[in-house]
C-alpha cells in the first residue's frame with residue numbers, strides 16, 4: 335500500500351512536471367500556428383497607418399483580437415479614446431505587456447526595396463504595427479499558459495496610443511493605471527536582436543506660437559509685425575544656445591506654420607521643439623532656457639507668443655533583474671534567418687543604405703548582454719519604468735543598418751522580415767512572463783531594485799505637467 339502511494343505520488347509529480355514543461359512548449363508552438371493570423375493583423379495596422387491619438391481602427395482591431403480570447407476590455411482609459419487595457423486572470427503577480435500602434439506623419443512607403451510612397455499621410459516607420467501585434471500575441475499566449483496550468487496571476491495588455499510625441503503612457507501612469515502592476519514588459523522593432531539594459535533620453539516638447547499683424551509685405555510693411563520673425567529669432571537664439579548646453583543634450587525643431595504667402599506679412603507662425611537629455615533635470619533646465627528665447631524673440635519682433643506643452647517623458651530605468659531573464663529568453667528564441675527572396679530584398683535595401691550587401695550574420699545574432707547600452711531616442715515607457723519594474727527587448731524587424739523613422743523601416747516592416755521578427759518578440763515576451771509567473775522571487779527582487787534605483791525621496795512628477803492628453807497634436 336505504502337509502495338503504491340509512493341509510486342502514485344512519483345507518477346503525479348512526474349506528470350505535473352511533464353505538463354508544465356509541455357505547456358510552455360505548447361504555448362510557443364501555438365504562437366507559431368497563429369503567426370499567419372498575427373501577420374494579417376499587423377499588416378492591417380501597417381495599412382491603416384494611423385497617427386497618434388487617431389488610431390481608431392488599429393486600437394479596435396487589437397481590442398477585438400483580445401476580446402475574442404476572453405480578455406476583459408476597458409477602453410478609453412486616461413481620457414484617451416484609443417487607449418485601452420485588456421485583462422485576463424486574477425490575483426498577483428500582475429504582468430503588464432505594453433503595446434503601441436501609432437504611425438509617423440509623412441513617411442508613407444510601399445513594402446518595396448526602393449523609395450515609393452503609398453500615397454498616405456503617414457507610415458509605420460517605427461514599426462509600431464509590429465509592436466502592438468506582438469504584444470497582443472504574447473498576452474494571449476501568457477493567458478493560454480495561465481489557463482492550461484491553472485496558475486494564479488493576471489496578464490494585462492496595455493494599449494498605449496501616441497508614443498511618437500504624444501506621450502500616451504504618461505497619462506496612463508499619471509492616472510494610476512499601473513499602480514497595482516508588478517512588472518511591465520515591452521519591446522521595440524529594430525535592426526538588431528538585443529535585450530540589454532537599454533537607455534532612452536528624457537524629453538520635453540512644445541509648440542511655440544507667435545502672433546503678429548498682417549499687412550501688404552511690399553506696400554505697407556511698416557504696418558505689419560511678422561510672426562515668422564518671432565519664430566526665426568527664437569530659432570537663431572536656440573541655435574546659439576547649443577554651444578552652452580551639456581554635450582549629450584539634443585534639441586530639434588520644425589516650423590509647422592511659417593505663413594502662407596510671401597506678399598502677406600504672416601500674423602501667425604508656429605515652431606515645434608523637442609529637448610532631450612539622459613537626465614530629466616537637465617531637460618527641465620534647458621526647456622526653461624528655451625522659453626526665455628521665445629519670450630525674447632517676441633519682445634524683439636513686436637509679436638506676442640504663447641506655447642503649448644505637447645509631450646514630456648522620463649528617461650528609461652531598465653530593471654536588470656528582469657532584463658537578464660529577457661536576454662536569456664531572447665537567446666533561446668534566436669535571431670532572424672532570411673529566405674532567398676528576403677535576402678534579395680535585403681540586398682537591395684542595403685544598397686540604398688550605402689552598404690555593399692546584406693549582412694546576414696547581423697540579423698541572425700543576438701547582441702551580447704550589457705548593462706551600459708546607450709540610446710538617443712526617447713520613449714514614454716520611461717514613465718512606466720519609474721512606476722513598475724520594466725524590461726524590454728528589440729528584434730531585427732528591419733534590414734541591418736536601417737534607421738528607425740526611415741522609408742526603409744516602413745518597407746521592411748511591411749514584409750515577412752518584419753513579421754518573422756515580430757513573432758520572435760512575441761515568444762520572448764511570453765517566455766519572460768512565464769518565468770515571472772513561475773518564480774515569485776523575481777518580482778520581489780525586481781521591486782527592490784526599482785526602489786533602490788529611484789532613490790528614497792522619489793516622487794513622480796510628469797514632465798508634461800497637468801495638461802490633458804494632446805488629442806489634436808497631429809491635426
Ligand SMILES: [Zn+2]
Nearest residue numbers: 460498738739
Ligand atoms: Zn519612433
Ligand SMILES: [Zn+2]
Nearest residue numbers: 460462497522
Ligand atoms: Zn517607436
